[in-house]
Amino acid sequence: MPHPPLPDSDAAAQADRFSHARTAQSMTLLEDYTEMIDDLVRAHGEARITDIAHLMGVTHPTATKAVARLKREGLAVSRPYRGVFLTEAGNAMAARVRARHRIVVDVLLALGVPADAAEIDAEGMEHHVSAATLAAFEAYLRR
Amino acid sequence: MPHPPLPDSDAAAQADRFSHARTAQSMTLLEDYTEMIDDLVRAHGEARITDIAHLMGVTHPTATKAVARLKREGLAVSRPYRGVFLTEAGNAMAARVRARHRIVVDVLLALGVPADAAEIDAEGMEHHVSAATLAAFEAYLRR
DNA sequence: GCCAAATTGTAGCCTTGGCTCTATCTTCTG
DNA sequence: CAGAAGATAGAGCCAAGGCTACAATTTGGC
Numbered sequence: 001m002p003h004p005p006l007p008d009s010d011a012a013a014q015a016d017r018f019s020h021a022r023t024a025q026s027m028t029l030l031e032d033y034t035e036m037i038d039d040l041v042r043a044h045g046e047a048r049i050t051d052i053a054h055l056m057g058v059t060h061p062t063a064t065k066a067v068a069r070l071k072r073e074g075l076a077v078s079r080p081y082r083g084v085f086l087t088e089a090g091n092a093m094a095a096r097v098r099a100r101h102r103i104v105v106d107v108l109l110a111l112g113v114p115a116d117a118a119e120i121d122a123e124g125m126e127h128h129v130s131a132a133t134l135a136a137f138e139a140y141l142r143r
Numbered sequence: 144m145p146h147p148p149l150p151d152s153d154a155a156a157q158a159d160r161f162s163h164a165r166t167a168q169s170m171t172l173l174e175d176y177t178e179m180i181d182d183l184v185r186a187h188g189e190a191r192i193t194d195i196a197h198l199m200g201v202t203h204p205t206a207t208k209a210v211a212r213l214k215r216e217g218l219a220v221s222r223p224y225r226g227v228f229l230t231e232a233g234n235a236m237a238a239r240v241r242a243r244h245r246i247v248v249d250v251l252l253a254l255g256v257p258a259d260a261a262e263i264d265a266e267g268m269e270h271h272v273s274a275a276t277l278a279a280f281e282a283y284l285r286r
Numbered sequence: 287g288c289c290a291a292a293t294t295g296t297a298g299c300c301t302t303g304g305c306t307c308t309a310t311c312t313t314c315t316g
Numbered sequence: 317c318a319g320a321a322g323a324t325a326g327a328g329c330c331a332a333g334g335c336t337a338c339a340a341t342t343t344g345g346c
Contacts, residue, residue: 020266
């Protein structure tokens with residue numbers, strides 16, 4: 001038994017935080033694409049692979065793969081050479097993500113973050129905002 | 144020419160935000176490990192692979208791979224079967240990351256986020272906090 | 287000082303999310 | 317209504333970051 005310190009409970013808690021952050025990361029793709037598809041359907045009546053890819057800043061095979069995952073997870077449906085559409089679950093996720101994004105940006109703005117930085121940072125931060133934190137943000141925005 | 148809408152500038156800006164978030168993600172590993180190694184060196188005089196792995200919540204080969212990357216990037220040094228230590232650059236990164244983490248947690252707490260949620264969420268959010276946002280956070284904390 | 291246990295290293299596999307290249311299908315235009 | 321242009325699909329490659337299994341090295345206790 002070498003190094004004595006480091007209570008096991010603390011170590012476990014810290015490991016959990018990192019594991020949690022890694023897991024959250026895997027949701028990022030689903031959340032970003034569902035919101036994007038929702039945006040496109042609202043704007044154009046459908047979401048095309050090319051538009052999704054363009055807006056996400058990836059190539060179209062990458063977008064195709066992502067959509068395949070959305071379909072596997074029951075968030076989207078599509079038929080070959082036709083557009084992509086969200087399922088009920090997909091719409092629910094899109095609505096949730098959209099609301100959360102809005103709140104995160106608003107909080108950043110309220111804290112004095114410049115608008116462009118707020119948009120950029122929110123895009124990455126929002127996926128790590130838990131329900132508890134989101135609730136606190138909402139309460140704060142209502143003063 | 145199919146769908147007319149979507150000004151190209153907006154599309155490009157949005158694509159940039161997503162690309163940026165993806166790139167930031169690749170820094171996460173470096174930042175987390177350098178801070179962890181710094182913690183361990185402070186506490187024990189050295190950072191052992193086993194302890195790093197344990198605290199990060201991964202297996203030791205994963206920690207070894209991460210350390211290999213840190214060494215490739217000039218952030219850490221180590222000799223076989225000896226501990227891992229940070230370089231100048233590594234120490235600088237650790238200091239920066241530690242300070243940023245503190246600030247993010249403090250901002251969350253100031254906004255009324257429960258302490259446990261603040262710690263968990265900060266672990267994921269902090270990597271997406273830009274210099275501009277960090278400056279705004281600091282200003283806010285100083286009232 | 288030796289042997290067992292702990293630690294570290296290494297090889298090889300998996301998944302994810304990027305990419306390029308090529309083939310196929312749709313759509314638009316002349 | 318045929319061909320060209322554009323959009324979608326699909327195969328196959330790569331790197332990152334997990335993992336397990338196994339080999340080698342250090343270390344601690346007797």
